[in-house]
Amino acid sequence: MNDAEQTELSELQLWMARLLRTRRDLSRNESVAHQIPLHIMGNPRLSPEEQLEIYREQFWLRHTGSLVEDFPGLGGILGQQDWERLVEEYLESHLPTSYTLRNLGDQLPAFVERLSWLPHRELCTDMARLEWAYIELFDAADAQALSPEKISALSPEAWETAVFELNPAFWLLRVRYPVADLRRALVANRDTVAIPDEGPENLVLYRHERVLKYKTVSDGAFALLEEVHRGIPLGVALERAAERVPTEDFEESLGSWFEQWGRLGWVVDVKQSATVRQPD
Amino acid sequence: MLRDPIEGKLGVPNLGIGMGLRVPHYRTILEQRPAVDFFEIISENFMVAGGKPIYHLERVLETYRVIQHGVSLSIGGPEPLNRNYLTRLKQLVNRVKPAWLSDHFCWCGAGGAHLHDLLPLPYTRAAVSRVAERARAVQDFLEVRFALENTSSYLTYTSSGIPEWEFISEIAERADIGLMFDVNNVYVTCYNQDLDPHQFIRSVPHERIVQIHLAGHTNLGKYIIDTHRGHVIDPVWDLYRETIELAGPVSTIIEWDDDIPPFEVVFAEAERARKVSDAALEARARPSVGAGSAHEFFASGAAGAEPQPLEEVRAWIQGGPRETTAHE
Numbered sequence: 001m002n003d004a005e006q007t008e009l010s011e012l013q014l015w016m017a018r019l020l021r022t023r024r025d026l027s028r029n030e031s032v033a034h035q036i037p038l039h040i041m042g043n044p045r046l047s048p049e050e051q052l053e054i055y056r057e058q059f060w061l062r063h064t065g066s067l068v069e070d071f072p073g074l075g076g077i078l079g080q081q082d083w084e085r086l087v088e089e090y091l092e093s094h095l096p097t098s099y100t101l102r103n104l105g106d107q108l109p110a111f112v113e114r115l116s117w118l119p120h121r122e123l124c125t126d127m128a129r130l131e132w133a134y135i136e137l138f139d140a141a142d143a144q145a146l147s148p149e150k151i152s153a154l155s156p157e158a159w160e161t162a163v164f165e166l167n168p169a170f171w172l173l174r175v176r177y178p179v180a181d182l183r184r185a186l187v188a189n190r191d192t193v194a195i196p197d198e199g200p201e202n203l204v205l206y207r208h209e210r211v212l213k214y215k216t217v218s219d220g221a222f223a224l225l226e227e228v229h230r231g232i233p234l235g236v237a238l239e240r241a242a243e244r245v246p247t248e249d250f251e252e253s254l255g256s257w258f259e260q261w262g263r264l265g266w267v268v269d270v271k272q273s274a275t276v277r278q279p280d
Numbered sequence: 281m282l283r284d285p286i287e288g289k290l291g292v293p294n295l296g297i298g299m300g301l302r303v304p305h306y307r308t309i310l311e312q313r314p315a316v317d318f319f320e321i322i323s324e325n326f327m328v329a330g331g332k333p334i335y336h337l338e339r340v341l342e343t344y345r346v347i348q349h350g351v352s353l354s355i356g357g358p359e360p361l362n363r364n365y366l367t368r369l370k371q372l373v374n375r376v377k378p379a380w381l382s383d384h385f386c387w388c389g390a391g392g393a394h395l396h397d398l399l400p401l402p403y404t405r406a407a408v409s410r411v412a413e414r415a416r417a418v419q420d421f422l423e424v425r426f427a428l429e430n431t432s433s434y435l436t437y438t439s440s441g442i443p444e445w446e447f448i449s450e451i452a453e454r455a456d457i458g459l460m461f462d463v464n465n466v467y468v469t470c471y472n473q474d475l476d477p478h479q480f481i482r483s484v485p486h487e488r489i490v491q492i493h494l495a496g497h498t499n500l501g502k503y504i505i506d507t508h509r510g511h512v513i514d515p516v517w518d519l520y521r522e523t524i525e526l527a528g529p530v531s532t533i534i535e536w537d538d539d540i541p542p543f544e545v546v547f548a549e550a551e552r553a554r555k556v557s558d559a560a561l562e563a564r565a566r567p568s569v570g571a572g573s574a575h576e577f578f579a580s581g582a583a584g585a586e587p588q589p590l591e592e593v594r595a596w597i598q599g600g601p602r603e604t605t606a607h608e
Binding site: 002005006008009010012013014016017018020021037038039040041042043044045046048051052054055058059061062063065069070072095096097098099100101102131134135137138139140141142168169207210211212 | 324327328329330331332333334335352354357358362365387388389390391392393394395396397399402404405406407409410434435436437438439440472473474502503505595601602604605606608
């Protein structure tokens with residue numbers, strides 16, 4: 001390939017890609033008006049600017065449409081005007097880099113958290129984190145749940161060194177607002193839903209039989225699930241969770257928790273650790 | 281239920297007449313298992329680890345032949361091909377085992393940005409070299425027959441020095457790949473660029489056409505957008521007949537991606553394609569391809585539906601909506 005011709009082709013594409021991401025209508029953008037006819041021909045029906053504008057407009061419609069679909073709860077909280085401003089600022093500051101629109105919102109929770117003008121910012125941050133988690137869980141790998149028999153067959157000594165593997169479609173999320181309930185209400189009927197009061201929740205988000213679900217759990221159960229999720233033996237996980245939540249009666253709850261977690265498909269495997277790791 | 285594939289071109293079978301696999305039709309397809317020859321999936325919608333997309337794909341594969349069509353390869357882009365993308369694409373190929381696989385003569389982004397559009401390439405020797413070299417590499421890597429599709433375009437570059445049909449023909453020959461020939465895109469591009477669709481159809485290497493796409497579009501008067509919305513219009517059926525007369529039997533897919541109607545409507549469109557194809561094959565012994573200038577074609581009363589008023593400008597997405605949390 002001729003290097004100079006390849007460079008010229010690449011420069012044309014870089015120029016065009018930059019223009020297609022600009023927010024302003026190209027026919028009103030005087031700063032680029034003189035450049036466009038150098039590269040784009042036009043025809044008797046459409047000027048060069050109008051031809052390019054078809055693609056520029058689609059860039060914005062396509063990407064905002066994708067975010068609307070993936071973040072209905074966030075859009076429902078904000079209302080159209082603030083939502084459009086948020087999405088425009090997000091797309092202007094975050095290049096879409098993935099080959100799939102599925103990943104378009106991967107930076108949106110962190111962006112929302114930093115956006116000082118946003119009304120209900122903490123609530124919006126919680127909602128964005130919830131909705132991104134749902135996207136991740138929706139097509140996460142499939143895994144067969146561990147049978148309750150296999151869990152109950154563990155000997156008392158084996159529990160201490162058992163390392164439980166949790167489902168790939170499993171996500172722990174601590175929120176300051178009841179956003180999972182709010183999202184469900186907004187998706188069902190966004191016009192009549194009130195903004196909720198603050199109310200912290202420990203959410204377990206998961207996929208069961210291909211349907212996304214959520215469940216609130218106690219502080220102790222949440223702490224233990226976080227430790228177990230790190231892949232450490234249950235004995236160590238329990239010690240750490242008890243230090244974090246001393247008010248929880250782990251000994252009393254452990255059996256029923258695991259029975260329930262197995263039934264919900266959260267636990268998919270158990271292995272024995274060779275040695276019992278001590279807390280750090 | 282499945283018709284036996286017959287020998288096609290470039291070593292790939294002719295699978296008959298199929299449909300694009302779309303989310304609103306899943307229930308009908310999985311519950312009723314209608315007699316569709318084959319389905320085409322949008323590869324990117326299934327390059328995921330699991331969940332509903334993979335579940336539905338596996339259920340479809342139990343009954344039907346499936347081929348893959350991609351929209352994100354960006355084979356003509358300024359950056360090297362995305363190895364991660366190709367690896368995941370090959371994983372899907374290993375799952376689906378398509379008889380062939382396709383993407384587009386286009387680029388999708390630059391400077392690290394992926395714009396999720398099928399941007400036209402300038403028809404230059406530099407673009408021919410770039411795309412041909414990469415197309416051959418993709419075909420070798422995926423170990424399955426690869427084909428590229430002519431896109432609809434809404435602009436013309438000042439640097440384009442050769443006609444589009446020469447551009448795609450030369451790439452196909454040099455890379456030894458197939459042509460995914462979109463007859464509706466021929467119509468759309470020729471309308472938008474004042475070109476002669478008959479000349480386009482006559483000028484491509486017919487022996488390399490491994491698949492045909494048919495779809496509706498949206499005519500805004502000054503230009504046409506390839507929205508894959510609505511029925512295939514009569515002039516496009518005529519161009520399809522002409523293509524089959526020249527190329528012989530070719531696997532054909534109906535695409536319908538916006539305002540997707542019930543399954544039965546798209547199925548009926550596929551059955552119409554079968555009738556047109558059968559009639560064209562009967563007429564092959566006495567071909568009567570169209571002739572005339574672009575001006576004559578588009579000025580004639582038979583050249584298309586009346587322009588449609590633009591009720592609402594909205595995004596068009598090739599392959600229709602992906603299955604997302606919104607479908608929960």
